[in-house]
Amino acid sequence: MTAMKRKHAAGLFVTGTDTGVGKTYVGAMIARELRRAGFRVGVYKPAASGCRRQGGKRVSDDAVALWEAAGRPGSLERVCPQRFLAPLAPHLAALEEGQRLDSKLLREGLEYWRRRSEVIVVEGAGGLMSPLGEEEYVADLAHDFGFPLIVVARNALGVINQTLQTLIAAAAFRDGLEVAGIVLNHPAAPGDDPSLATNRRELIARCVPPVLAEVAHRAASFDAEVDWANLAGVAPAR
Helix, strand or coil: CCCCCCCCCEEEEEEECCCCCCHHHHHHHHHHHHHHCCCCEEEECCCECCCEEECCEEECHHHHHHHHHCCCCCCHHHHCCCECCCCCCHHHHHHHCCCCCCHHHHHHHHHHHHCCCCEEEEEEEEECCCECCCCCEHHHHHHHHCCCEEEEEECCCCHHHHHHHHHHHHHHCCCCCCEEEEEEECCCCCCCCHHHHCHHHHHHHHCCCCEEEEECCCCCCCCCCCCHHHHHCCCCCC
């Protein structure tokens, strides 16, 4: 598959160390900050599973959250053009409905946002090595889109191993995927987990890409100022 180079817009590809780590929450926060900085922001989730029915349509709550955060640009239908009900990998969820995940549409759907955005926030499904078919993974999309990765990691016991494995996968995939940095997220309220006090320090010491920020449970902002536009490859905030 020919890699898609940046033609009209820069962007960030939000991935995670696992499912349920808060990619949508963090991606929406990034979109919101870029919008506040004055950029025309596009949001794209190539495929979603575990969607719900509403009025005869399949609704991806992740897509809605991203769209709302970006200021409702363009068409909501174009945020996530392939939506499936079963909580499985997208290609398996499609098969449950007698359909096939459209690999071509996964890529061509981004062009809608390239034409009308200065910067695009893309959210992948699951982690980098989550499958999108028999021989395709989320990492293939990240490679073809060419946007730097934002790795969202759940702040809990095991995050060091999961984050390092994700970074190793990014470095080893094809000719390597650029990682802009890591966001340490708290998708659940902190419990009795002593690793919470040391996880960030350990990640900073062991990861080559920087730990950009941390997000407290249900926080509305990052705990550090991050120039997301610069990371995405556009001019600093205007």
